[in-house]
Amino acid sequence: MGDPGPTGRFGDFGGRYVPESLMPACLELEVAFREAWADPEFHRHFESILATYGGRPTPVTECHRLSDRLGIRLLLKREDLAHTGSHKLNNVIGQALLTERMGKPRMIAETGAGQHGVASATAAALFGLECTVFMGEVDTQRQALNVFRMELLGAEVRTVTSGSRTLKDAVNEALREWVATVEDTHYCLGSVMGPHPFPYMVREFQRIVGTEARAQCEALLGGAPDVVVACVGGGSNAIGTFSGFVDTGARLVGVEAAGGAAATNGVPGVVHGMKSRLLQDEDGQILEALSISAGLDSPGIGPEHAHLGAIGRAEYRSATDEEVLGAFSALAETEGIIPALEPAHGLAWIIAEAGRDIPAGSSVLLTLSGRGDKDVAQVRELLAGGR
Amino acid sequence: MPEVTGELGAMERSLRARRDAGSKLVVPYVMAGMVPEWIEVLQAVASAGADAIEVGLPFSDPMIDGPVIQAAGLASLGRATTVHGVLDALAGAEIGVPLVVMTYYNLVFRTGHRRFAASLRESGVAAALIPDLSIEELDPWAAAAAWGGVETVLMVAPSSPQARVAAIVARAQGFVYAVARMGVTGERRALGADALAVVRRAREGTDLPICVGIGISTPEQAAEVCEVADGVAVGSALVRRLLDGEGPEGAARFVARFREALGP
Numbered sequence A: 001m002g003d004p005g006p007t008g009r010f011g012d013f014g015g016r017y018v019p020e021s022l023m024p025a026c027l028e029l030e031v032a033f034r035e036a037w038a039d040p041e042f043h044r045h046f047e048s049i050l051a052t053y054g055g056r057p058t059p060v061t062e063c064h065r066l067s068d069r070l071g072i073r074l075l076l077k078r079e080d081l082a083h084t085g086s087h088k089l090n091n092v093i094g095q096a097l098l099t100e101r102m103g104k105p106r107m108i109a110e111t112g113a114g115q116h117g118v119a120s121a122t123a124a125a126l127f128g129l130e131c132t133v134f135m136g137e138v139d140t141q142r143q144a145l146n147v148f149r150m151e152l153l154g155a156e157v158r159t160v161t162s163g164s165r166t167l168k169d170a171v172n173e174a175l176r177e178w179v180a181t182v183e184d185t186h187y188c189l190g191s192v193m194g195p196h197p198f199p200y201m202v203r204e205f206q207r208i209v210g211t212e213a214r215a216q217c218e219a220l221l222g223g224a225p226d227v228v229v230a231c232v233g234g235g236s237n238a239i240g241t242f243s244g245f246v247d248t249g250a251r252l253v254g255v256e257a258a259g260g261a262a263a264t265n266g267v268p269g270v271v272h273g274m275k276s277r278l279l280q281d282e283d284g285q286i287l288e289a290l291s292i293s294a295g296l297d298s299p300g301i302g303p304e305h306a307h308l309g310a311i312g313r314a315e316y317r318s319a320t321d322e323e324v325l326g327a328f329s330a331l332a333e334t335e336g337i338i339p340a341l342e343p344a345h346g347l348a349w350i351i352a353e354a355g356r357d358i359p360a361g362s363s364v365l366l367t368l369s370g371r372g373d374k375d376v377a378q379v380r381e382l383l384a385g386g387r
Numbered sequence B: 001m002p003e004v005t006g007e008l009g010a011m012e013r014s015l016r017a018r019r020d021a022g023s024k025l026v027v028p029y030v031m032a033g034m035v036p037e038w039i040e041v042l043q044a045v046a047s048a049g050a051d052a053i054e055v056g057l058p059f060s061d062p063m064i065d066g067p068v069i070q071a072a073g074l075a076s077l078g079r080a081t082t083v084h085g086v087l088d089a090l091a092g093a094e095i096g097v098p099l100v101v102m103t104y105y106n107l108v109f110r111t112g113h114r115r116f117a118a119s120l121r122e123s124g125v126a127a128a129l130i131p132d133l134s135i136e137e138l139d140p141w142a143a144a145a146a147w148g149g150v151e152t153v154l155m156v157a158p159s160s161p162q163a164r165v166a167a168i169v170a171r172a173q174g175f176v177y178a179v180a181r182m183g184v185t186g187e188r189r190a191l192g193a194d195a196l197a198v199v200r201r202a203r204e205g206t207d208l209p210i211c212v213g214i215g216i217s218t219p220e221q222a223a224e225v226c227e228v229a230d231g232v233a234v235g236s237a238l239v240r241r242l243l244d245g246e247g248p249e250g251a252a253r254f255v256a257r258f259r260e261a262l263g264p
């Protein structure tokens, strides 16, 4: 998982498909990122904020009771314990530092579940930046508390009423806003998606998850686990995790929502500035992803995932809403951890396949990308409604 | 300045001839399929004095379009518009001026570069404008377009450094689309402050006709920008009238006002 070069290619995927108005900004961002990432001072600053403010390193927790039940050895990389409750903070701290370095006073962001929006608003508050978050109208209703959180943190939340009124159109609105304000505004994209350098840059900022987990597995298991699992919306927590294990013999498995399984059901195409696997119809119209988890409702996956799938280094599976609710409850009941619905997808696949596709006795690492507080009200309704 | 070699495409030939004869160019934008009588709209707009017409192919995720053209695209998709339906309808119609299809790259990529180019050609469409296809990613389409005899219109933006402007206009065909402002399509009260500068910068590298678009809403703005530009592209202001139900006659009246303001 190296440098995708000046054109931002991961095999056939990636690239930079944006209007000319935005090309100079993408090129400028690439230069700024490469300079910063080659600067030891930037790394020191990034890592020190993540340690003293973000709560890193996050621990790896061994799940004894659930492991016994499943007949495997299950470890969780606890991104739910990071500040703001998910892995999203790693990326936004990196991008906020970069925004400051580029001399821009304002960040914009898109959000689905609201986690990236909350993380962006948090980083903006920390750095004294202005922040506007674009969120689909459907999601502002599903995740009303996160809207209030962002406002508490001083961000402006703009409700997106165009198109499907979910994550896909929040990205479109953020890109449109960026075109109009690019001179003083950085677009803090929330996953390993979009035009180059975003998929590369966001992976580098999330690499810390995999780097830590690799060392922690080394200490616990004496090597890499047999299987490494992460949920995939755009794929940032998964790519960060995979980057720590890609050079080991571990199986890498990304789990999508069955209602938005772009790695499995998608075909190559171009949207949001990148070439990747996308859910689309015969004509090339992009289809909406739909699951119980707003954070996974992305019609595409990051281009590097499309590439890792194409070369067979990673596998992509999916979990249904029903399986996910089961996994959500199982982790709460057996381990005292309420997971976000997104990583509950990864767990759902593990529960479904333990003793089958995952041989009994395997060691399995799951990145628990976020905590479930934001989802508790929704799950309560779903469970009360008898599903 | 690049030398003009070989056979010119229909768009470039036609627009150069008009420009060289001293006329200013009016290039209206109409979203294909947005109203049932959209072909009649194209014909009416051509009769009212358009020099070429941009025909929008609706895409689910139009990155550089504002609310009006988004609404037209949704209306069109809601009427089950498809790439092939549009091109078949164009193939069977006599419009009278060269057409440039404006759409996003995924529709081209999904159809297949060569198949898309061949379909445009068969439908009598002269050119394509694909705003999310930067010159860095242009090669596969450019090769298919050359093979199919389709011209590729390219955009220069206020943010493009001079070296990029030069690289873009060197590859542009038909005309150069100069983006008047940093932002998405939509009506604006005033001409973008950058509009004249971007035309002048494009002019340094090409003698192709240069049309200004994005935000051009009134005949007065068109006249102002045409003091340096060769013409204007008019989108949202026209599309809004069509969304309001003004039909082919209303569209023709609106385009005629631009023709009048810019002279014959």
Ligand SMILES: Cc1ncc(COP(=O)(O)O)c(C=O)c1O
Binding pocket: A086, A087, A112, A113, A114, A115, A116, A190, A191, A192, A231, A232, A233, A234, A235, A236, A237, A238, A294, A295, A296, A340, A342, A343, A369, A370, A371
């Ligand atoms: C907790 C959590 N995990 C995962 C995701 C999906 O994003 P990604 O695939 O980029 O990790 C989200 C997105 O909102 C999230 O909130």
